[in-house]
Amino acid sequence: MTTRRKFLKGVGAGAGALLIPPTIAKAGRRGARMPGGGGGGGGGGGTTAPVFELPLNIPPELQPVSSSASHDLYVISQENAALEIIPGTTTDILGYQGMTPGPTLRVDANRRTIVRQVNNTSNTHTTTHLHGGHMDPHFDGHPIDLIAPGEFKNYDYSNKQVPATLWYHDHTMDLTGDQVYAGLAGFYLIEDDFERSLGLPNGEYEVPLVVQDRTFAADGSLIYSDNFQGMGDFGNTILVNGTPYPRFEVANRKYRFRILNGSNARFYNFTLSNGGRFIIIGTDGGLLDAPVAVNALNMAPAERYDVIIDFSNVPVGQSVTMNNTGGGGMGGGGGGGGNTFDIIRFDVAREEIDGSIVPQTLRPIERLNPADSVITRRWTFDRRGGRNTPWTINGRPYDPEFVAAMVKLGTTEIWDLVNMTGMFHPIHIHDIQFQILDINGRTPPPELSGWKDTFQLPPGGRVRVIGRYDDYVSDPNDVSTSYMMHCHILEHEDHAMMVNWMVVE
Numbered sequence: 269m270t271t272r273r274k275f276l277k278g279v280g281a282g283a284g285a286l287l288i289p290p291t292i293a294k295a296g297r298r299g300a301r302m303p304g305g306g307g308g309g310g311g312g313g314g315t316t317a318p319v320f321e322l323p324l325n326i327p328p329e330l331q332p333v334s335s336s337a338s339h340d341l342y343v344i345s346q347e348n349a350a351l352e353i354i355p356g357t358t359t360d361i362l363g364y365q366g367m368t369p370g371p372t373l374r375v376d377a378n379r380r381t382i383v384r385q386v387n388n389t390s391n392t393h394t395t396t397h398l399h400g401g402h403m404d405p406h407f408d409g410h411p412i413d414l415i416a417p418g419e420f421k422n423y424d425y426s427n428k429q430v431p432a433t434l435w436y437h438d439h440t441m442d443l444t445g446d447q448v449y450a451g452l453a454g455f456y457l458i459e460d461d462f463e464r465s466l467g468l469p470n471g472e473y474e475v476p477l478v479v480q481d482r483t484f485a486a487d488g489s490l491i492y493s494d495n496f497q498g499m500g501d502f503g504n505t506i507l508v509n510g511t512p513y514p515r516f517e518v519a520n521r522k523y524r525f526r527i528l529n530g531s532n533a534r535f536y537n538f539t540l541s542n543g544g545r546f547i548i549i550g551t552d553g554g555l556l557d558a559p560v561a562v563n564a565l566n567m568a569p570a571e572r573y574d575v576i577i578d579f580s581n582v583p584v585g586q587s588v589t590m591n592n593t594g595g596g597g598m599g600g601g602g603g604g605g606g607n608t609f610d611i612i613r614f615d616v617a618r619e620e621i622d623g624s625i626v627p628q629t630l631r632p633i634e635r636l637n638p639a640d641s642v643i644t645r646r647w648t649f650d651r652r653g654g655r656n657t658p659w660t661i662n663g664r665p666y667d668p669e670f671v672a673a674m675v676k677l678g679t680t681e682i683w684d685l686v687n688m689t690g691m692f693h694p695i696h697i698h699d700i701q702f703q704i705l706d707i708n709g710r711t712p713p714p715e716l717s718g719w720k721d722t723f724q725l726p727p728g729g730r731v732r733v734i735g736r737y738d739d740y741v742s743d744p745n746d747v748s749t750s751y752m753m754h755c756h757i758l759e760h761e762d763h764a765m766m767v768n769w770m771v772v773e
């Protein structure tokens with residue numbers, strides 16, 4: 269049992285013990301594996317997973333159980349399951365539909381969906397957040413808006429937003445790290461006719477890829493290290509769509525990959541072994557206005573990059589690997605040991621005519637104007653109590669009863685995010701998509717100039733973002749209708765680097 273239990277509030281007496289997922293062995297008490305300065309965690313040692321042998325899993329797309337003129341109804345069962353992830357072993361997971369990642373939902377912008385999340389787990393509470401989604405806060409998956417085993421909740425999403433690569437994942441108070449690590453995460457893709465008309469690679473040539481690091485015991489069970497003092501949990505084995513170090517057969521043509529860093533704490537710097545470039549077409553909140561070609565993708569937990577990789581210059585029979593040349597927790601030490609360099613290998617297996625294009629202009633982005641901002645709110649991210657204390661925002665560890673800001677509906681605000689610590693924190697804000705005004709005073713590079721909901725806040729640094737808070741309001745008398753802001757290193761989030769805020773009339 270870890271000391272973070274004492275931060276659990278508002279979930280009801282005794283709930284803490286019930287909330288521990290039964291499937292996850294706890295290894296390494298907090299701080300136990302923290303080489304000076306942070307980082308560490310994970311089980312250490314090598315990984316036994318085969319590299320570039322197993323075929324890439326592509327999560328199935330979930331079909332609605334019913335459709336009407338007004339909406340589509342999807343039903344997802346959250347279950348304990350036992351999967352063969354490392355060949356010859358069995359891993360107990362928590363999965364949407366018993367799989368990890370969960371099934372992909374592909375929906376149309378402005379068409380309402382109701383997603384019924386049924387908690388069929390044996391003994392843990394859950395709440396589901398649609399990360400990057402813009403919705404009524406009653407359906408935002410607040411950490412104390414919990415579903416008990418045997419119960420369900422209908423999450424009602426309007427999908428009234430710019431189409432984008434979203435993901436849904438668990439958000440349970442104090443246990444988000446545990447339960448996402450155990451498997452509760454999946455893709456939610458919003459599209460529209462405009463995007464479909466652009467001629468981008470689609471169908472089997474459009475593939476979501478979630479990259480996650482995990483540590484497995486010899487018997488295949490997951491080992492979770494709740495290292496909240498350092499950079500969080502680090503695994504020694506890379507999974508892409510739940511497959512360790514997969515290989516994926518491609519044709520010699522362009523592919524669209526929607527890449528999500530779904531890791532609890534690990535940052536990545538992805539490169540291609542042939543020196544090829546990633547053509548970024550979109551970020552967290554949707555398409556860029558024009559593609560941006562880069563040599564490396566630097567991704568913090570929860571960030572998404574929608575990219576084109578062109579294999580047309582790779583001879584059939586040859587391969588391209590995607591590698592991670594990053595240090596794990598950027599600026600805070602990496603860790604976990606094992607093999608976190610190899611990610612996925614693309615084997616060019618056949619020739620095909622490529623009818624797709626990457627247009628020079630994608631989706632025009634409405635630029636928010638700082639002159640329209642009615643207030644600048646400053647948020648400081650810190651650990652005021654020093655070592656062995658929770659992380660804080662504006663001096664406070666997360667208190668589910670405390671609402672830090674009341675934003676007026678329909679207004680534009682600048683949020684000034686200030687990092688008082690010596691490590692990176694990927695700060696995520698719910699409800700809307702933002703534009704970055706500056707990072708340490710400088711204009712962001714083009715790939716960070718589109719719609720974003722997760723921001724890499726550099727050590728000792730500062731990021732200013734602007735957003736317009738349209739459409740939905742919280743109930744001022746019900747804290748569970750707050751929106752959240754938090755660090756997306758899930759061990760930091762669970763150890764209190766989170767805050768409630770509301771939109772009000």
Ligand code: C2O
Pocket residue numbers: 397399437439570696698752754756
């Ligand atoms: Cu992806 Cu509040 O989380």
Ligand code: CU
Pocket residue numbers: 397398399400401696697698699
């Ligand atoms: Cu979110």
Ligand code: CU
Pocket residue numbers: 692693694755756757760761765
């Ligand atoms: Cu953090």
